[in-house]
Amino acid sequence: xxxxxxxxxxxxxxxxxxxxxxxxxxxxxxxxxxxxxxxxxxxxxxxxxxxxxxxxxxxxxxxxxxxxxxxxxxxxxxxxxxxxxxxxxxxxxxxxxxxxxxxxxxxxxxxxxxxxxxxxxxxxxxx
Numbered sequence: 001x002x003x004x005x006x007x008x009x010x011x012x013x014x015x016x017x018x019x020x021x022x023x024x025x026x027x028x029x030x031x032x033x034x035x036x037x038x039x040x041x042x043x044x045x046x047x048x049x050x051x052x053x054x055x056x057x058x059x060x061x062x063x064x065x066x067x068x069x070x071x072x073x074x075x076x077x078x079x080x081x082x083x084x085x086x087x088x089x090x091x092x093x094x095x096x097x098x099x100x101x102x103x104x105x106x107x108x109x110x111x112x113x114x115x116x117x118x119x120x121x122x123x124x125x126x127x
Contacts, residue, residue: 009066012059013037029067029125034059035117049086053093069127076124077105084109
């Protein structure tokens with residue numbers, strides 16, 4: 001029998017649609033996409049792509065912590081960017097939040113993200 005729990009925290013933006021911030025099944029946590037919203041104002045953070053990437057990782061970290069884990073326990077990370085020209089920047093910012101061994105990762109170019117964000121990430125965490 002599976003042990004399913006919904007993960008929610010006020011330290012990350014509330015869901016802006018019909019989804020949960022994360023769902024934990026046994027020791028695996030499925031993290032919904034996080035965009036660079038300030039969890040207090042629910043507005044995009046001001047600044048450039050790097051500022052948005054930092055907030056996105058902070059939001060993802062908050063959900064990981066609410067699930068009883070950390071970014072370092074993410075085994076699969078998906079990053080969505082409106083401009084793949086920001087690939088080097090996302091690598092620089094990601095290196096400030098992760099250490100080796102890094103998770104498996106995909107970086108995908110997309111046409112548009114919710115609320116006009118430049119970047120979004122989701123992932124799978126094992127705790």
